[in-house]
Amino acid sequence: MRRVAVELLEPGMIVARSIFDSEGNCLLGAGVTLTDYYIQRLKELGIVSIYVEDDLFDSLGEIKEPISEQTRLETIKEVRKNFQALEANRRINTRHVKKMVDTILDELMSNREVLINLSDIRTYDDYTFSHSCNVCVLSLLTGITLGYNELKLKELGIGALLHDIGKIRVSKELLNKRGELTKNEYAEIKKHAAYGFDILRTYEDIPLLSAHIAFQHHERWDGKGYPRGLNQEQIHEYARIVAVADVYDALLADRPYRSAYSINQAVAILNHMSGLYFEPRILAALVSNVAVYPIGSVVMLNTGEIGVVVDVNRNAPTRPVVRVVFDRRLLRLKNPHEVDLSNLSTVYIARVLTEQDIIHLKSGTFVPQDASDTTQE
Numbered sequence: 001m002r003r004v005a006v007e008l009l010e011p012g013m014i015v016a017r018s019i020f021d022s023e024g025n026c027l028l029g030a031g032v033t034l035t036d037y038y039i040q041r042l043k044e045l046g047i048v049s050i051y052v053e054d055d056l057f058d059s060l061g062e063i064k065e066p067i068s069e070q071t072r073l074e075t076i077k078e079v080r081k082n083f084q085a086l087e088a089n090r091r092i093n094t095r096h097v098k099k100m101v102d103t104i105l106d107e108l109m110s111n112r113e114v115l116i117n118l119s120d121i122r123t124y125d126d127y128t129f130s131h132s133c134n135v136c137v138l139s140l141l142t143g144i145t146l147g148y149n150e151l152k153l154k155e156l157g158i159g160a161l162l163h164d165i166g167k168i169r170v171s172k173e174l175l176n177k178r179g180e181l182t183k184n185e186y187a188e189i190k191k192h193a194a195y196g197f198d199i200l201r202t203y204e205d206i207p208l209l210s211a212h213i214a215f216q217h218h219e220r221w222d223g224k225g226y227p228r229g230l231n232q233e234q235i236h237e238y239a240r241i242v243a244v245a246d247v248y249d250a251l252l253a254d255r256p257y258r259s260a261y262s263i264n265q266a267v268a269i270l271n272h273m274s275g276l277y278f279e280p281r282i283l284a285a286l287v288s289n290v291a292v293y294p295i296g297s298v299v300m301l302n303t304g305e306i307g308v309v310v311d312v313n314r315n316a317p318t319r320p321v322v323r324v325v326f327d328r329r330l331l332r333l334k335n336p337h338e339v340d341l342s343n344l345s346t347v348y349i350a351r352v353l354t355e356q357d358i359i360h361l362k363s364g365t366f367v368p369q370d371a372s373d374t375t376q377e
Helices: 036-044 069-087 094-110 127-145 150-161 165-169 183-190 192-200 208-216 237-252 263-273 280-287 355-363
Strands: 002-005 026-028 049-052 298-301 306-311 321-326 332-340 349-352
Touching (some): 069 165, 094 127, 127 237, 183 192, 263 280
8 A cells, every 4th residue: 555645546546544533433444445525525624645555566464553543543532532621621531541551551562573654644633632642652662662661651651642732722723824833823832832731730640750741842952942942951851752753743744734754754854853853862762663664665776676665674674675566677577576675785775756756657657766865774
């Protein structure tokens, strides 16, 4: 399967991964054949891209993720309930929050060898709820990599899941605004960090360090963040972790003002921010849990051959297993073969093909470009 922008969808394509809203309702199920009506409804719902089946490359089977789809959906639903409770002047259900963190942590510990492969599909209105779940997962994986004990992981998980709770006091119109923010609008959005801390510290059963994650997750390693301009060790390590997870997941999401970045593009952007926005050690710990070239990515090798990523190597994330489908002359192979790039020192991924590239490849009009997209170790 591959992720396709909604404007490039065509009737007859088959949905490869079900799409859910933040209440757990299935908006469009896997296996459904797209029609003009379904494509129009996806646009109306604010969904910018979906996963579809691809007849050019063989089926990859089920792609295993660090947490189950059921846990992810239940967590998103729980976050939504707590945001709505606060908006209605009710209290957060801290018992349920802790239970969800425990469930996520149990699944992550049971799937330690699994890298993050897929980025989820979310509507604009549901962005904050899905984002909160993803940041929690990414943060806990980072904490596990750093050797955190159970107590520290739970403190980190609670704060990560609720890091954006202060956004309930910022208007949704402002949060979802298309285009550039004015100076006053940006100043208003920045208040969500202090708002979140003020909310969470009123709960005796939420650790104060978890509340500080909401307060500090927009501080920068170089001291140019907000709200207090803290730098390096002045920023609590939990908040340093969530800062990286927050930006990484935001880059992978379709937003009103831009389409999602690919995983390898997002990792490249984070690497450029290392030492400025983020502590390099923590960034490295997070990225070690990410499949830089996810299963299903269509890639061109430096040999000129084109194939699809069918497996990842945890110890060499930039060197996955690729099923070669086209030779260097762009002729489709009758018998595709797999190459494990971790065993080949001179062969590497030159770039990931875009959706437009794949369309041209199918039509026979694809023109190779110079390698410029590589993420080498």
